[in-house]
Amino acid sequence: MDNKYLAKALRYVWQKGKWWLFLSVTLSVVTGCFPFLTLWVSKELINEVTRFIQSSTKEYALLLLLLVGQFMLSILSSAVKNIREYLDKKMECTLDFDVQQMILDKTSSVPVMYFDLPDYHDHLQRISGGGARFLSPVRSVIDMLQAGISLFSYALFLIVIDWRLVILSLVATIPIFYIQAKFGQRRYRLHLKQSPVARAADYYKYLLQDRKSAKEIRLFGLASFFRERWAEKFMQNTGETLRLEKKQQGSEVGLEAFSAFFYMGIAVSVIWLARTAKMNIGEFVAIIQAVQGAQETFTRISMLFAKLYEEKLFIKDFYQFFEREDERILIAAGNEPFPSTIRQGITFNQVSFRYVQGDKEVLSDISFHIHPHEKIAIVGQNGSGKTTLVKCLMGLYPPTSGQIKIDGRSIADIDENELHKNITVIFQDFIRYDLSVRENIAIGNIAGIDDLDRIRKVAELSGADAFIRKLPEGYETYLGRLLADGEDLSGGQWQKVALSRALFRDSQVVILDEPTAALDPIAEMDIFSKFKLLTENKIAIFISHRMAASRMADRIIVMKEGKIVEMGTHEELMALGQEYYQMYQMQAQWFSSEREGEREAVGWTS
């Protein structure tokens, strides 16, 4: 099963870097032969030096040749090593870019509902590691090939002397192999277990480092509170990692003693062989080196196997992230077009909705119809389900039961891009991008990023143009301070930018989910009346806690605990004297007679 993913990774690396794989394998085969050549040259060299010292002959041509050979081998071996390191780094960068791109493609296209699942975030955290982690198992396989060739050449050398030397050298490394594999598995399991804790530690660290939280951290004196939380999570993971490391190192001490014991046995056997068989000093040294080399290489292969095991699990986890499908989150991929002009309207038919991890219905049996060009206000207490209703209409969260239709066509059947092109929402937590003002408005329709005339026009309509003109570089002024020394806007100014963004999109349905909350009541009323004019030929839905604004709507929907409790015009609902009436009256009291001017401006009449 894991091998299936490893084969997939190998195919992928082959696809991305045929030359890298070819050169890497070739250089590994060459490197694999070096130990044998080095062994042979040093054996001949020692014999030649002995002969040169012991005899009176001045014949040193062969000696020089062998010295040059040894020199060339060490130069060649270091050159091959450095070339491989460079090639690996290059390939790592290529994969890094590609793998990160794959992850970004996935994270920007999964259903929004995935972001509500902690398990999704844990998985994402586990697979982050870039190209290096992806290349690593492929490297391990190639390194194993190289070690295999070296081992084969050592074994060949020893078999010629005595086959039992090969068996003895290999037996000593079997326990090492076992321990490495066992701890590789444990390390990976620990890594799986630790990712939620690591994510929590990252979150506390982020709060202590981010610009947005910097103010509150200081004002509420939260630095040590969050530092302690971060330290607790950090130390929890570090403690577990160190405990496992201690166990592994402890086991390895015992094993090394076992290997050393075997090595002693081998040394005794070689000395015995040297006494019985006729052996010169060069051969004796070469056998010792070959035994040691075979043992080291076999230990290396064991470690590579254990490493590969761990890496295979990573690769499996990586691919499973892309195959991830939560049966609770199955969004039908519709392919029908959005009506070019809405003629019948939008219908909610017995729509109920429950969040994946939630235990109660957030929307319950919602039914209503919006006519073309109608202006709808949705009001209701916090948590009554207003935003959720909008998210369902946008197709971001499919209803648990019931249907939402546009001109009789279920939104589940409409192509997602078409849907988002024709329905624009500005949510209360809209993003304040660290981009220029022009770009911040053009976000509404990125294809028109260079259409400054239209950008200016929508900014005039939303009332943003007046303050944008006063900025140091007008529409090109950079907003934010993360990437450059830009300008800061007030909350209300940001909301005007967001409103411009909605108008710039020019879709058939425009929804404002309280993006005007930071505006003063007069500015908000001004925007709503403009908004009504601007959306004359569109369906407009606005959610606002300011009851006076809802008066401008053709119809008001009152929500309570996930249900529609009242629906009608301002006058009808006031006459009803229930939920809406109470909410309206309660807010009216906030406008004291001392603020009569404001009261009049926002149109309060009880």
Ligand SMILES: Nc1ncnc2c1ncn2[C@@H]1O[C@H](COP(=O)(O)OP(=O)(O)OP(=O)(O)O)[C@@H](O)[C@H]1O
């Ligand atoms: N992603 C989510 N996962 C689980 N529950 C959620 C999620 N988002 C909202 N809820 C819950 O759904 C309920 C309705 O939330 P919603 O945001 O729709 O209310 P709202 O009427 O827009 O509130 P407000 O006026 O405060 O903006 C709340 O109880 C909230 O806790």
